[in-house]
Amino acid sequence: xxxxxxxxxxxxDLSKPTRVERRKARTRQALIEAxxxxxxxxxxxxxxxxxxxDEADVGFGSFYNHFSTKSELFEEAxxxxxxxxxxxxxxxTMGIDDPAEVFSxxxxxxxxxxxxxxxxxxxxxxxxxxxxxxxxxxxxQALRDIERGIGSGRFTxxxxxxxxxxxxxxxxxxxxxxxxKPQILDGDAVDELAERLLRMFGMAPxxxxxxxxxxxxxxxxxxxxxxxxxxxxx
Amino acid sequence: xxxxxxxxxxxxDLSKPTRVERRKARTRQALIEAxxxxxxxxxxxxxxxxxxxDEADVGFGSFYNHFSTKSELFEEAxxxxxxxxxxxxxxxTMGIDDPAEVFSxxxxxxxxxxxxxxxxxxxxxxxxxxxxxxxxxxxxQALRDIERGIGSGRFTxxxxxxxxxxxxxxxxxxxxxxxxKPQILDGDAVDELAERLLRMFGMAPxxxxxxxxxxxxxxxxxxxxxxxxxxxxx
DNA sequence: ATTATCTATAGATCTATAGATAATGC
DNA sequence: ATTATCTATAGATCTATAGATAATGC
Numbered sequence: 001x002x003x004x005x006x007x008x009x010x011x012x013d014l015s016k017p018t019r020v021e022r023r024k025a026r027t028r029q030a031l032i033e034a035x036x037x038x039x040x041x042x043x044x045x046x047x048x049x050x051x052x053x054d055e056a057d058v059g060f061g062s063f064y065n066h067f068s069t070k071s072e073l074f075e076e077a078x079x080x081x082x083x084x085x086x087x088x089x090x091x092x093t094m095g096i097d098d099p100a101e102v103f104s105x106x107x108x109x110x111x112x113x114x115x116x117x118x119x120x121x122x123x124x125x126x127x128x129x130x131x132x133x134x135x136x137x138x139x140x141q142a143l144r145d146i147e148r149g150i151g152s153g154r155f156t157x158x159x160x161x162x163x164x165x166x167x168x169x170x171x172x173x174x175x176x177x178x179x180x181k182p183q184i185l186d187g188d189a190v191d192e193l194a195e196r197l198l199r200m201f202g203m204a205p206x207x208x209x210x211x212x213x214x215x216x217x218x219x220x221x222x223x224x225x226x227x228x229x230x231x232x233x234x
Numbered sequence: 235x236x237x238x239x240x241x242x243x244x245x246x247d248l249s250k251p252t253r254v255e256r257r258k259a260r261t262r263q264a265l266i267e268a269x270x271x272x273x274x275x276x277x278x279x280x281x282x283x284x285x286x287x288d289e290a291d292v293g294f295g296s297f298y299n300h301f302s303t304k305s306e307l308f309e310e311a312x313x314x315x316x317x318x319x320x321x322x323x324x325x326x327t328m329g330i331d332d333p334a335e336v337f338s339x340x341x342x343x344x345x346x347x348x349x350x351x352x353x354x355x356x357x358x359x360x361x362x363x364x365x366x367x368x369x370x371x372x373x374x375q376a377l378r379d380i381e382r383g384i385g386s387g388r389f390t391x392x393x394x395x396x397x398x399x400x401x402x403x404x405x406x407x408x409x410x411x412x413x414x415k416p417q418i419l420d421g422d423a424v425d426e427l428a429e430r431l432l433r434m435f436g437m438a439p440x441x442x443x444x445x446x447x448x449x450x451x452x453x454x455x456x457x458x459x460x461x462x463x464x465x466x467x468x
Numbered sequence: 469a470t471t472a473t474c475t476a477t478a479g480a481t482c483t484a485t486a487g488a489t490a491a492t493g494c
Numbered sequence: 495a496t497t498a499t500c501t502a503t504a505g506a507t508c509t510a511t512a513g514a515t516a517a518t519g520c
Contacts, residue, residue, distance in 0.1 A: 020471065020518055027473075044279070045305070048508060059474035064510070071279070128362045129410045158426065161418050165411050166430065169403030176363045177399050184395045192392065196400065200434040254492055254497065261499075282482060293500035298484070 028066045030056040035077035040122035044074055078127040081120055082137025090141065092217040099148035100203060104194045104212050106145065110171055111190040114178035121175045132168055142167060149201065156202030167197055262300045264290040269311035274356035278308055312361040315354055316371025324375065326451040333382035334437060338428045338446050340379065344405055345424040348412035355409045366402055376401060390436030401431055
């Protein structure tokens with residue numbers, strides 16, 4: 001299962017969603033997740049709506065209750081994945097002050113997706129550069145981080161959009177290599193990518209190296225004292 | 235019309251191709267060029283074989299004399315474009331000694347495609363990262379240039395494949411921005427991209443700047459006195 | 469009673485091929 | 495006589511929708 005955030009539908013009133021609404025949201029979510037799995041496994045070509053509803057285990061006609069075309073569904077599937085990842089990055093970098101480190105951390109966590117969550121990485125690769133022009137998900141956040149880096153003087157790029165394009169392109173092709181030919185990458189490749197991007201953005205080699213190798217924030221759930229941990233039940 | 239190099243078919247004997255063979259090659263080439271135009275104009279989705287043969291002005295059934303599936307044709311259309319561009323880069327950088335400058339020149343000439351030959355740039359963008367893993371066209375040449383740069387000590391990257399991925403990714407997303415939102419790029423963007431890639435590859439800021447701004451080789455056809463050029467027959 | 473889901477299907481493609489036609493070779 | 499191209503079409507999808515069924519609300 002990919003991103004499993006609740007696809008809460010926008011209801012005009014403030015009352016709790018009814019059971020019918022919840023069921024509708026579940027069907028919609030099943031379709032989106034099916035689209036994500038299909039994207040990850042075989043891309044968008046030669047996929048019929050029937051394939052999608054089969055994968056979602058949903059009646060064929062129900063598709064049209066939620067989407068009017070296949071590409072509409074796939075856009076949603078990609079956007080949903082991007083947004084979920086973006087939220088994760090924002091949470092994990094929240095406590096970091098240095099804009100260069102925020103950026104570098106986001107890059108490293110994203111580049112690691114090929115090993116940690118290959119389905120998500122495959123969705124990214126399948127979606128290609130389309131998200132660059134999209135205003136949903138990662139692009140606005142990355143732009144924000146880059147502009148902060150420029151503002152603080154750590155980055156010396158002239159055009160934040162070009163920097164964004166460079167970072168996105170590097171990440172995408174890194175993910176592609178990482179998924180297709182992982183054997184040509186060594187253990188340090190992710191950090192080196194970040195380091196070189198920082199250099200590209202104008203940081204001195206030494207600072208770039210230092211920032212790109214700082215410890216990463218913990219990815220797991222925060223340990224809440226007195227809470228039942230995941231390991232206690234089996 | 236896109237790349238118009240003669241798609242000389244491999245004939246087992248050494249005799250001159252017959253008229254039948256030339257006609258067959260023309261039909262094939264018409265199909266490939268139609269594929270390139272379609273790739274550039276609307277991508278590969280929702281394209282029927284009929285669309286392609288119509289665009290090529292060729293009978294529907296003839297498609298199957300040359301290709302057995304649509305994706306086979308599109309792969310050929312992309313590969314053909316990549317190879318043509320690769321040949322052009324090789325010719326134009328032939329006289330350059332400094333490996334860093336060879337690489338930088340190739341990057342700049344490719345990044346300029348969005349303005350100079352937008353149809354070709356659109357084919358690149360439409361094909362996405364697929365060519366990264368392909369052994370056809372640009373990838374082997376770029377790898378060769380990068381390895382020369384490493385050998386000569388101008389580049390300090392550890393993994394040439396990662397460098398290739400970075401360069402390819404940066405170029406692709408640059409082309410995408412350049413095609414979709416040219417207004418956010420200024421006149422110096424192409425050279426700046428090259429400069430930053432050189433920095434990324436480990437060159438000192440000053441050298442990177444100098445190399446990325448050297449004069450480019452002339453793009454036009456060289457004037458060969460008294461020689462019959464390839465283009466003289468049609 | 470209302471609304472979403474499901475099943476079945478008509479009509480619209482789209483693919484692959486058979487057979488006719490046209491171009492060239494000998 | 496040979497070979498590629500072209501036209502026409504059978505059969506295989508695939509989409510969009512109508513109508514039946516099931517779930518929930520009141």
